[in-house]
Amino acid sequence: MFTYWLAAVRRLAVAALVVVLVVGGAAVALLVSDGRGWAGALAEGVGIGAGWGVVFVCLIATSSTGQAGRAARRYGVVLDERAAVVPAVGRVEVPIRPGTTPYQVTDTVLHALKGVSAPRVREVVEFTHGKLDVRYAGPGDVEVALRVTVTTHGDTATVEMTAEPTKARKKLDGGASWSVLTAVEPAVREALAQEAAA
Numbered sequence: 230m231f232t233y234w235l236a237a238v239r240r241l242a243v244a245a246l247v248v249v250l251v252v253g254g255a256a257v258a259l260l261v262s263d264g265r266g267w268a269g270a271l272a273e274g275v276g277i278g279a280g281w282g283v284v285f286v287c288l289i290a291t292s293s294t295g296q297a298g299r300a301a302r303r304y305g306v307v308l309d310e311r312a313a314v315v316p317a318v319g320r321v322e323v324p325i326r327p328g329t330t331p332y333q334v335t336d337t338v339l340h341a342l343k344g345v346s347a348p349r350v351r352e353v354v355e356f357t358h359g360k361l362d363v364r365y366a367g368p369g370d371v372e373v374a375l376r377v378t379v380t381t382h383g384d385t386a387t388v389e390m391t392a393e394p395t396k397a398r399k400k401l402d403g404g405a406s407w408s409v410l411t412a413v414e415p416a417v418r419e420a421l422a423q424e425a426a427a
Contacts, residue, residue: 233297233404236313237290240400244289245282253278289401297404300368304347304412312404316393319414323421325386331359331379334386334421338377339363341413341420348373348409364395367405372396375409388417 257274261267293313301308311317325334339361343350348365351372355362359379367373372395380387392410394402 230294230298230308232310233308233312234290234294236310237293237297237401238286240313241286241289244400245286248285249275249278249282251278252281293401293403296369297408300404300408303368304408306408306411308404312407313401315400315402315406316391317407317410319390319392319410321388321390321414321418321421323386323388323418324384324425325381325421326425327384329381329386329424331381331386332357334379334381334388334424335359335361335377337420337424338379338388338417341416342375344420345413345416348412365409367394367402367409369403369405371402371405373402373406373409375413386421388421390414390417 253274255274256277257270260270260273265273297312298308301312335356335358339353339356342361342363348367350363351366352364353362354364354374361375361377361379363375363377365373365375373392374395376391378389380389390410390413392406394406
C-alpha cells in the first residue's frame with residue numbers, strides 16, 4: 230500500500246504546488262497588509278503555503294490509498310503503484326486460428342467479461358466489429374468504463390483494454406479503474422487462449 234501512497238503523492242504534486250502558491254500568496258498578501266516587511270512576509274507565507282500543501286497531499290493520498298486498498302480486496306487483487314494511474318491500460322496478445330475476425334474475438338471477450346463473478350458487467354454500451362464498451366459499478370461509487378479494441382494480424386489478435394471513470398476526469402479514482410481491469414484481464418486472456426486452442 231505504501232507504493233500506491235507514494236504514487237498518489239507524485240500524481241498530486243501539481244495540485245499541491247497550486248495549493249502552496251494560492252495559500253502562500255494569500256498569506257503573504259495578508260502579512261504585508263498587516264504591516265510586515267516583504268522579506269519576512271514572503272518567508273512566512275511560503276512556510277504557511279508549504280504546510281497547507283503537505284496537509285492537502287497527505288490527506289488526499291491517504292484517503293485514496295484506503296479506497297484503493299478496499300477496491301483491491303473487493304476483487305481479490307494485490308494493490309500496487311499502477312493503481313494510481315488513470316486510465317488503467319492493459320494489452321493482451323494471443324495466437325488465433327487463421328481467418329478469425331475481430332468480431333469473433335470481440336464476442337469472445339464480451340462472453341469472458343460477462344463470466345467474471347466480480348466485477349459484474351452492468352451495461353454494454355457498444356459492441357461492434359473490434360470495439361467493445363462496457364460499464365461496471367466499480368468500488369466506492371465510481372462507475373468504470375472498460376473500452377476494448379480488438380485488432381487481428383494474421384494469426385495474432387491484440388486486445389487493448391482501457392478502464393477509466395465515466396464521470397469527470399480525475400487524477401485519482403481510488404484504484405477503481407485499475408482494480409476492474411486487473412480483475413477481468415486474466416479471464417479475457419484465458420478465454421482467448423481457449424478459443425485459439427479449440
